[in-house]
Amino acid sequence: MAEREQQHVRVAVIGSGFGGLGAAVRLRRQGITDFVVLERADSVGGTWRDNSYPGCACDVPSHLYSFSFAPNPEWPRNFSGQEHIRAYLERVTDTFGLRPHIRFNAEVRGLRWSNSALHWEIGTASGALTADVVVSATGPLSDPKLPDVPGLDTFPGRVFHSARWDHDYDLRGKRVAMIGTGASAIQIVPAIQPEVSRLTLFQRTPPWVLPRADRKISAAEKWLHTKVPATRAARRGLLWGIRELQVSAFTKRPNELGLIEFLAKNHMRKAIKDPGMRAALTPDYRIGCKRILLSNTYYPALARPNVDLVPAGLTEVRGSTLVAADGSETEADAIVFGTGFHVTDMPIAQRVTGANGTTLAEEWKDGMAALRGACAAGFPNFLTLIGPNTGLGNSSMILMIEAQLNYMVDFLRQLDVLGGKIALTARQSAVDEWTRKIQRRMERTVWNTGGCDSWYLDANGRNTTAWPGTTAEFKKVTRQVDLAEYEVLRPPGAAVGTSGSARAEVAV
Numbered sequence: 001m002a003e004r005e006q007q008h009v010r011v012a013v014i015g016s017g018f019g020g021l022g023a024a025v026r027l028r029r030q031g032i033t034d035f036v037v038l039e040r041a042d043s044v045g046g047t048w049r050d051n052s053y054p055g056c057a058c059d060v061p062s063h064l065y066s067f068s069f070a071p072n073p074e075w076p077r078n079f080s081g082q083e084h085i086r087a088y089l090e091r092v093t094d095t096f097g098l099r100p101h102i103r104f105n106a107e108v109r110g111l112r113w114s115n116s117a118l119h120w121e122i123g124t125a126s127g128a129l130t131a132d133v134v135v136s137a138t139g140p141l142s143d144p145k146l147p148d149v150p151g152l153d154t155f156p157g158r159v160f161h162s163a164r165w166d167h168d169y170d171l172r173g174k175r176v177a178m179i180g181t182g183a184s185a186i187q188i189v190p191a192i193q194p195e196v197s198r199l200t201l202f203q204r205t206p207p208w209v210l211p212r213a214d215r216k217i218s219a220a221e222k223w224l225h226t227k228v229p230a231t232r233a234a235r236r237g238l239l240w241g242i243r244e245l246q247v248s249a250f251t252k253r254p255n256e257l258g259l260i261e262f263l264a265k266n267h268m269r270k271a272i273k274d275p276g277m278r279a280a281l282t283p284d285y286r287i288g289c290k291r292i293l294l295s296n297t298y299y300p301a302l303a304r305p306n307v308d309l310v311p312a313g314l315t316e317v318r319g320s321t322l323v324a325a326d327g328s329e330t331e332a333d334a335i336v337f338g339t340g341f342h343v344t345d346m347p348i349a350q351r352v353t354g355a356n357g358t359t360l361a362e363e364w365k366d367g368m369a370a371l372r373g374a375c376a377a378g379f380p381n382f383l384t385l386i387g388p389n390t391g392l393g394n395s396s397m398i399l400m401i402e403a404q405l406n407y408m409v410d411f412l413r414q415l416d417v418l419g420g421k422i423a424l425t426a427r428q429s430a431v432d433e434w435t436r437k438i439q440r441r442m443e444r445t446v447w448n449t450g451g452c453d454s455w456y457l458d459a460n461g462r463n464t465t466a467w468p469g470t471t472a473e474f475k476k477v478t479r480q481v482d483l484a485e486y487e488v489l490r491p492p493g494a495a496v497g498t499s500g501s502a503r504a505e506v507a508v
Helices: 018-029 082-095 185-192 219-227 229-251 254-271 275-281 298-302 347-351 397-418 428-442 471-477
Strands: 007-014 035-038 108-114 119-124 127-136 158-161 175-179 198-202 307-310 314-318 321-324 329-331 334-337 382-384 423-426 486-489 503-505
Touching: 007 018, 007 119, 018 035, 018 082, 018 397, 108 347, 127 397, 175 185, 185 198, 185 298, 198 321, 219 229, 229 254, 229 471, 254 275, 254 298, 275 298, 275 307, 298 307, 382 397, 397 423, 397 471, 423 428
Parallel strands: 007 035, 007 127, 127 382, 158 334, 175 198, 175 334, 198 307
Antiparallel strands: 108 119, 119 127, 314 321, 321 329, 423 486, 486 503
8 A cells, every 4th residue: 555645734733732723823814724723632721621620710701711703792700710611612613614624633743844845744643744834832830840849749639730630539527738828729729729638838928819800790781792793803902902001110110010009908818817917928029020810819718727827838748757957847638739820941941953954942942932922933834823022921921913814814825925935034143133222121020030939031031021011012013023033944956045055044
């Protein structure tokens, strides 16, 4: 029997979360149907599929945390839960006819750029294929980070990460240790506190917590947003505008955040009456330096008699005994790690080999860097969604994703205009200049001056995660591709310039 010819597509998208599905919709709307979406799991949803822990919900209002091209007038709450967001993504998948393009259980195991063929060779769990262009939409919150705790392998109970919740394990009546006090932990704590016999929270660094203005959206509001779309657009616009006005305090004038700190302390004071506990829960860094958390139930849960706060990190496990950095010991039946994700060291980077034979992880060993958050030098026709310095501290990442989708569409358009078998690769000088500008602006931000050690910073202490501006500004700088920032690659022997070269620079 003849060997089946390996599939080739114009575009391969990695991941089916908001970024991957958004890319698929935009490709179809541009008339591009020769693409696949490679998904490692058996369903869509990305982080909203993986994070199914008790109490999981979004901390951005639903009417802003959704695609502009797929509004949902039926959001049940101001801040909808994980199940509603996942259902929304399933609905987007069906509404825009994306399922025929999705290849499930197809985890990408390796991508290698071919200088001779000018395409990407992709190995997946379901077979190999090639693609002219790869769009990586794996997201920074997709691979859980577990700390290396001495003795953890001796723990006789159940251990799992918040993003890999063990739904087969019944927490009722158990002694549970929650490790970490980030966005997941403050939702998990009040959700499981009523049913566990003892809950011990290991807090290495206290977070700033503000009230959560959540409520059920009324039937009248849903009816109005359905019948009069302008009201839905106005609601989204108002939510967006308020957050755009807040940006300067985070990026230029962090000292103006003092009032917000006062509100956060007052929020804590209402629920935590013990002065000693309040002191342990009060951060010693400027609000906004770490992600600001929203909850009306976190502090009341900590005040319950079956909850213990350990103001120190977990340093050792001795059987069922957990030892904290302050020397205190706790007995537990289960350990839940709410310790975040591989954000500045994304695992996908280890699997991508570029034109120079080096991996993206090797190129990023001193810090992530990509032109306009999308294109790394040495990796032709490879775009990252939610790439370096595209993260937000106060608004919806969907706005940033849609801006990058504009850039993706124009990137493909430029390839069409140039014609023939070609590729675009970001100039190293353009990436360096873009990065210098970003880091220069970052010096004034609360993330760099606030006095904390956050997941925004990489191992070298450089902020390669956050965007130091408004979403409107990012949309402007990603509206179209500037060919002066790229080199054009052509097949060997077809290049303009030196005979036999595979590279032809764009005239500027």
